[in-house]
Amino acid sequence: MERDFLSNVELYFSENISEKSGKIYITGNEARHIIRVMRHDEGDEIFITAGKGKIYRTKITGLGKDEIVSEIIEEKEYENNLENVSLCIPILKNFDRLEFALEKSVELGITNFIIYRAKRSGPKNPKLERWQKILTAAMKQSLRSYLPKISFVEDISELKDENIIVFDQKYEEAFTSWIARRNTLTEKTFFVFGPEGGLTEEEITGFSNLTTLKLTSNRLRSETAIITFSVAISLLQR
Amino acid sequence: MERDFLSNVELYFSENISEKSGKIYITGNEARHIIRVMRHDEGDEIFITAGKGKIYRTKITGLGKDEIVSEIIEEKEYENNLENVSLCIPILKNFDRLEFALEKSVELGITNFIIYRAKRSGPKNPKLERWQKILTAAMKQSLRSYLPKISFVEDISELKDENIIVFDQKYEEAFTSWIARRNTLTEKTFFVFGPEGGLTEEEITGFSNLTTLKLTSNRLRSETAIITFSVAISLLQR
Numbered sequence: 001m002e003r004d005f006l007s008n009v010e011l012y013f014s015e016n017i018s019e020k021s022g023k024i025y026i027t028g029n030e031a032r033h034i035i036r037v038m039r040h041d042e043g044d045e046i047f048i049t050a051g052k053g054k055i056y057r058t059k060i061t062g063l064g065k066d067e068i069v070s071e072i073i074e075e076k077e078y079e080n081n082l083e084n085v086s087l088c089i090p091i092l093k094n095f096d097r098l099e100f101a102l103e104k105s106v107e108l109g110i111t112n113f114i115i116y117r118a119k120r121s122g123p124k125n126p127k128l129e130r131w132q133k134i135l136t137a138a139m140k141q142s143l144r145s146y147l148p149k150i151s152f153v154e155d156i157s158e159l160k161d162e163n164i165i166v167f168d169q170k171y172e173e174a175f176t177s178w179i180a181r182r183n184t185l186t187e188k189t190f191f192v193f194g195p196e197g198g199l200t201e202e203e204i205t206g207f208s209n210l211t212t213l214k215l216t217s218n219r220l221r222s223e224t225a226i227i228t229f230s231v232a233i234s235l236l237q238r
Numbered sequence: 239m240e241r242d243f244l245s246n247v248e249l250y251f252s253e254n255i256s257e258k259s260g261k262i263y264i265t266g267n268e269a270r271h272i273i274r275v276m277r278h279d280e281g282d283e284i285f286i287t288a289g290k291g292k293i294y295r296t297k298i299t300g301l302g303k304d305e306i307v308s309e310i311i312e313e314k315e316y317e318n319n320l321e322n323v324s325l326c327i328p329i330l331k332n333f334d335r336l337e338f339a340l341e342k343s344v345e346l347g348i349t350n351f352i353i354y355r356a357k358r359s360g361p362k363n364p365k366l367e368r369w370q371k372i373l374t375a376a377m378k379q380s381l382r383s384y385l386p387k388i389s390f391v392e393d394i395s396e397l398k399d400e401n402i403i404v405f406d407q408k409y410e411e412a413f414t415s416w417i418a419r420r421n422t423l424t425e426k427t428f429f430v431f432g433p434e435g436g437l438t439e440e441e442i443t444g445f446s447n448l449t450t451l452k453l454t455s456n457r458l459r460s461e462t463a464i465i466t467f468s469v470a471i472s473l474l475q476r
Contacts, residue, residue, distance in 0.1 A: 100338060104462055104465065107456070107458055107459060107462045108454075108456075108458075108462070108466070109456065141457075141459065142456050142457055142458065142459075143456065143457050144456065176473050176474075216346075216472065216473070218345070218346075218347065218380055218381065218382065219379075219380055219381050220345055220346075220380065221345060221379065221380075224342055224345045224346070227342065227465060227469070228346070228469045228473075231465070231466045231469035231470060232469060232473055234454065235414050235454070235466075235470055236414075
């Protein structure tokens with residue numbers, strides 16, 4: 001099992017990597033956490049990802065007050081099975097629930113997130129910086145090697161020419177039967193979740209390449225629908 | 239679609255039902271919510287469940303300060319597809335996460351919960367009353383008609399003679415392949431999730447009728463594993 005390489009470790013994140021010299025530099029909060037909280041020292045082995053698919057087993061060779069130099073000993077590259085999956089999530093009323101859905105989705109392997117303001121979204125503003133931190137932490141926690149990305153669009157119609165899947169309980173075809181007909185998602189696909197109250201007709205008819213699916217036969221809260229989708233696509237896609 | 243009976247309604251809960259007279263009595267907080275927050279009045283139709291499988295369409299015929307009498311107009315009975323599924327959840331460090339997992343699992347149709355103190359659980363005490371409220375609210379929110387039950391056992395060995403499934407990333411067989419070999423769970427089965435740090439060997443070897451499965455190939459937080467299971471069993475069981 002490939003994942004054995006990684007069982008029961010902590011994974012750290014740094015984009016400051018020189019594959020040529022085989023060294024990774026960690027600074028700031030991440031370095032302070034490794035030194036002060038995890039109490040790592042020179043000679044210790046730590047696992048690091050730069051968020052681009054590889055996980056490096058490294059050995060700490062230099063240690064400053066909030067700076068670490070670590071040498072690559074071994075590396076493994078993982079595939080991003082869900083790279084063609086983008087989750088489009090509306091601004092919800094309750095940000096705790098939204099953030100929980102983001103965290104769970106990353107743990108399940110989702111790496112692309114678009115937050116949008118639905119017509120029925122409230123006036124709250126997105127907190128992209130905070131959310132990026134949540135995504136990065138969830139990537140590390142679940143030992144994943146692709147840094148999830150999140151962006152914001154004020155209007156979902158920006159995606160009007162993309163492959164769009166809209167979920168609503170009122171639609172006929174079940175997501176499970178739709179996904180069973182596919183081995184893998186070969187094209188970039190945007191899975192759009194509605195806000196409390198759903199998408200408007202205008203929002204839905206604006207998409208030129210639209211598939212409508214039902215996720216479950218029962219009513220789900222917005223954040224439950226998002227998590228349900230993430231579980232289903234991660235378990236059912238091969 | 240049978241669920242159309244119920245789309246976009248609020249569902250209320252009262253066990254005080256007389257099928258003989260065709261009347262349901264609602265008192266206390268639930269009645270106050272219906273009268274003061276939802277502003278229902280005599281003659282209004284409301285949906286009520288007693289948590290035993292039926293949902294009643296009723297008409298309010300009497301209204302006191304915190305008391306409602308409502309007459310049954312129509313009823314539908316639903317099956318509990320997951321009645322043989324019991325989730326065994328350890329006392330976790332973070333009760334917010336535990337409660338989120340409970341709520342999501344009810345939304346996905348789980349109705350039996352056992353909270354246990356694992357050897358590696360902390361010293362926190364269960365909050366059964368609070369958790370029952372969360373379960374009841376989630377049942378209503380997701381328009382389900384079976385009142386979820388929750389209980390606490392101090393030691394998981396009380397279940398030693400039951401059909402037990404233990405999940406851990408280290409096991410060989412995947413849950414998805416295990417469930418694919420079953421059409422439906424014909425026997426009562428207890429799905430045991432470990433605490434942070436996992437179950438001890440002693441806890442695991444204490445079960446006489448044990449199946450070990452891997453839920454996903456990636457590491458998941460305890461509450462994510464619980465939710466992932468709930469999604470999978472609700473989508474994959476027929």
